[in-house]
């Protein structure tokens with residue numbers, strides 16, 4: 001899952017970026033309004049959620065949300081703001097925000113709200129499973145045959161993405177777009193390295209790998 005943060009306060013931006021990366025999200029940061037809108041537009045469809053500060057140099061968060069909705073994008077938007085009057089909240093929601101966090105906020109609460117938005121978007125529960133594998137997106141645990149398997153944040157993100165798209169081929173390009181951030185150098189062989197590491201952990205001698213390689217294209221977890 002890839003998130004764009006548009007936030008001009010460097011401390012908050014870094015805190016959010018690091019916190020979300022630890023939770024396996026790929027994170028891009030824009031420090032200014034016009035740049036933020038540009039990034040959201042250029043990478044349209046690649047971001048699974050936008051976290052936007054209200055007060056920004058260049059272009060306000062409200063204006064960014066308005067433009068993005070005008071473009072027809074339905075990407076979930078959560079506002080971060082010091083404003084907290086009822087009118088401001090209503091205004092933010094009318095301008096296309098899905099939710100609203102008042103600063104200062106607890107990271108855990110923000111994370112919970114992000115997960116709600118992503119669940120709503122995907123229309124699913126907090127658990128993903130396939131055969132004898134189960135991922136708990138809230139506790140960040142993965143179980144194979146009811147035994148916990150320890151994954152790195154990137155391995156977790158990769159497995160989550162492929163599993164969310166069960167039955168569909170995940171092309172290398174789509175995997176990069178959703179699991180890695182904007183600074184990734186597009187050397188797609190890195191994906192193979194991660195897939196191999198992941199297989200070693202989740203395929204417990206069952207012979208057949210959970211993740212099937214579609215040669216030259218990408219990877220799939222088949223429905224059956």
Ligand code: CA
Pocket residue numbers: 007008009053054055056
């Ligand atoms: Ca600000």
